[in-house]
Amino acid sequence: MEAPTWPAITPDEAAAVLACFPDAPAIEALHWHSPRPFSAATLIHTGGDALLLKRHDRRVRSVAGLAEEHGFIAHLAAAGMPVPDLLRTGEGTSAISRGDWTYELHRRAPGEDLYRDCLSWTPFQSHGHAHAAGVALARLHRASEGYAAPARIVQPLVGSLSILSAVDPIAAAQAYVDARPALGAFLEKRPWHKSLASLFATSGEGIAALLALQKPLWTHNDWHPSNLFWAADGQVETVFDFGLADRTCAAHDLATAIERTAFAWLDLGEGRDDHIADPMAALSLIAGYETIRPLDAVAKETIVRLLPLVHIEFALSEIDYFAGAVGDPDAALIAWDGYLLGHADWFQSVAGREFLACLRAGLNLS
Template identity: 65%
Template sequence: MAASAPHLVHGMGTTLEPPTWPAITHGEAAAALARFPAAGQLEALEWHSPRPFSAAARVRTTRGVFVLKRHHPAVRAPAVLAEEHAFIAHLAAGGIPVPEILLTDDGTSAITVGEWTYELHRQGAGLDLYRERLSWTPFFSVSHAHAAGASLARLHAASRGFLAPARAVQPLVASFTILPSTDPLAATEAYVAARPALAAFLERRDWRSAVARLFAELGQGVSDALAGCEEVWTHNDWHPSNLLWSADGQVETVFDFGLADRTCAVHDLATAIERTAIDWLELGQGRDATIGHPETARALLAGYATVLPLDRGKVEAVLRVLPLVHLEFALSEIDYFAGVVGDVAEASVAWEQYLLGHADWFLAPHGQAFLHATERGALG
């Protein structure tokens, strides 16, 4: 019998890599599922996710198909997952199609087994069309982008009334403390000081000057653009592989709320464009002038506006925030790689290529052209 292919996951580039976290085995899946009474008995592991920051598997049981997700406790402890699950439950009550979260034998939604944290979701309705696609890769069509924009607006409408505070300091969360600040460098100092592994990584770099330069060149008007925004919990990782699709190209299920936190609609819209309208994985490969897709950004905004109005001021705010919207999560990624994983090389990629590289693309003529083309098309 031929050996099965090794399990590989998405890395920071375009190639698949060995996983940081080992694939879920049949035995551990069975042990975890035993804690969720409604899950039934494990029959098969059908697929292992290539997502890099946790391990996940689609499992078939005597009671259906589920997604079992396993986390390192330094990334997600049960109490931390309970924050996400409360938001998901709120959205479900508001009519947003999200996967059902299974409860454990003691009525909680996440468990610790051995050294790991587990959560279990019922497989959502729809086609997983983007299952193998990397983050920062575009929609298959502008019609998908339009449908995703409308779905995001429905999520924002439903999120109102969820009054949980912002999440505590932890890695891999898209928090909202730097961009709204009238003193973003001081806010960055506070963000770094609260994360010892991030601080240790950055102390070998002239990071204060680098961040000050970005805000001097791209940050004018950002805090003003965010000042009047209603703070709500948002998804913060809106890309097509976090959506399940109908055969006619509509969004049937929204999932993966790992980055959810209290931000605002403008911030989340800017994040959605940043995730889907620019081929960031091609940055520095000789075609920087063509990696931006303003038609995708315009379609997202147009779809959003079919559900919630987008006036000139809000569109301008989104585009003002967009060049730096990735900054806080980039710092969170560095904290994860430098602290939880202990991978300085990947932390350096997050700093140099993600945090600095993405911002610098917007300063170049092609980045400015992308912003202008998006604005012209969105405003008619």
Template identity: 65%
Template sequence: MASQLKHLVHGMGTAMEAPTWPAIAADEAEAVLAHFPAAGRMTGLHWHSPRPFSAATLVHTTNGSFLLKRHHHRVRTVEGLAEEHAFIAHLAGTGVSVPEVIATAGGASAVAMGPWSYELHRQAPGEDLYRDRLSWTPFLSLDHAHAAGVALAEVHVAARGFAAPARRQHPLVSSFTILPAADPVAAANAYVASRPALAAFLSTRPWQAQLARLFEQADSDLSSLLAKQAPLWTHNDWHPSNLLWTQEGAVRTVFDFGLADRTNAVHDIATAIERTAVRWLDLGQGADDAIADPETALALMAGYAEVLPLSDEKIAAVVSLLPLVHVEFALSEADYFTAVVADTASAVMAWDDYLIDHAAWFFSPPGQDFLRRIALS
């Protein structure tokens, strides 16, 4: 019990918090590993992840080290995990370094036990330099940003042969149904209507008017720019703590494909910039004109362009998309907090702070300056 009490996870802000999902216990891990004969016999648990939306632990066994991850079935079912595992397997087949997904005795890539879904990955090569850093914190150096851009383009090249359809409806997935629509407000209405808990949460808010205002401020050519982009399965959560690194500062392994879905390359680039080049946790603290780092965005794009050249049209699409690229995932977070964990305060933060305030900053003078710097790359 003492170790459970000491385990804290990242919150929606800067503070560490008690976990929504309890840490995986040793006897629980042993019972799960019995379904994965390739893992061998457990010898100990050596780390618990601070990520908030699931529970994960590093398991040492007689056959090596493995990451065991547990999800509530309302977040991920075995079938839902199989969607992202198929993408991981495809990337591995093209030579991209991704964690090896371990199969059960029956050949499945995950197992359901009680209300939980479990997946097991062999510990991947590379240094976990950002393991304890928050998702919204930047790269340690511009060299890391450049290397991350190179790796992102390599993943996009590898993903071209993966033709699976878009994922089924899950919480916490970066789907892509609203922004490319000719009528994004109507698409947002359909998105919300299909999620009853989210609809109930938003029913007391002028949410359609708020979104309409953001869409009106966006580039009028955004939907046409997005319509020209080739569909592609993408990572959709490209930040440095989802990458393992070499001692020389290159990306060694890409992991955590929980948000992966069929979007396009421009969406993934914009997401990567939005995740890493703006210090969102400092927004509203009195220095909103100084939270952006265009040099990080430019370094990431320069690295990407070494593998896949970025045309003026693609750069324009990235710039046009950036203010709104977080909209759909923020809605998904609000759905998770209302439908799965009944955490209204975090749902409010997902809507007000992450969806509305992030987008509004991009339309402010410092946000517009940031976008202009990228557009001139």
């Protein structure tokens, strides 16, 4: 547990922002402040609907950057997907800029926030929750079909797909780094070309060809239980937090969901590395997904092959965030050594190979 990166939203600050949104009821109290590290958020009690106010550093999210994810949310809502209701200003915009900050305002969505107090990378409480999350993810992918917005502009903390999909992933990684000066400054002191080349040689063979067969799709890219509100029967009631959303593909989103929910990553390096994986959670998520959107053998193969490396692009984006907007080289180093390299290395361990073999057997892959 660490202190929040960004200062808490104050009552006066919230009142000034809500004054720009004519449909926002008057504030009664700020009820809760989010512990999430990448932005500040507060749950506001009002005389009407509860509201969630979220504030970003402008270097992390501009109004244009928020408009990208809000456009996706609006498309999903129109397709019947349960997502938060965005409020708009008198000018019709869904985000505003004030000083060094950018703000967005949502109505509090229905459902219980069962994982609100859990740490990041917390697995599902049950395989039933994993199955329900798979059902919801398939519904989101079905609702996403037809959304033709281009990939997002360069900004920190986005779950994009430009490196693993490239025939030459090192060249694609170089282009990714060149577009992000803070990331480049961090990596220039390290033999990062050699490190990534080793990972691609070990785990990346054939991934670009498999991804070329997958249909491009706007995806969530941050699918874990604390981004879901839950119904009393254990089903997903609302999906939220589209900050990492971008144009990738369904297999990439599924691999990301498994990588973030089927492992107790916080226990990595704590003496129980052989016991952090739960292949049944991964298989339950996929089984739930297939009740709505069946997967062919190529898609399943793509998911399994992606797993050891699917986190790489977001890890680089996280390093860019820590090295740039936050100015925290120690956190950037953890993201490089512990996250990008550490997670990939685990899949080469005996336990990692056993997990992949179990997943293959459960999916009937040779």
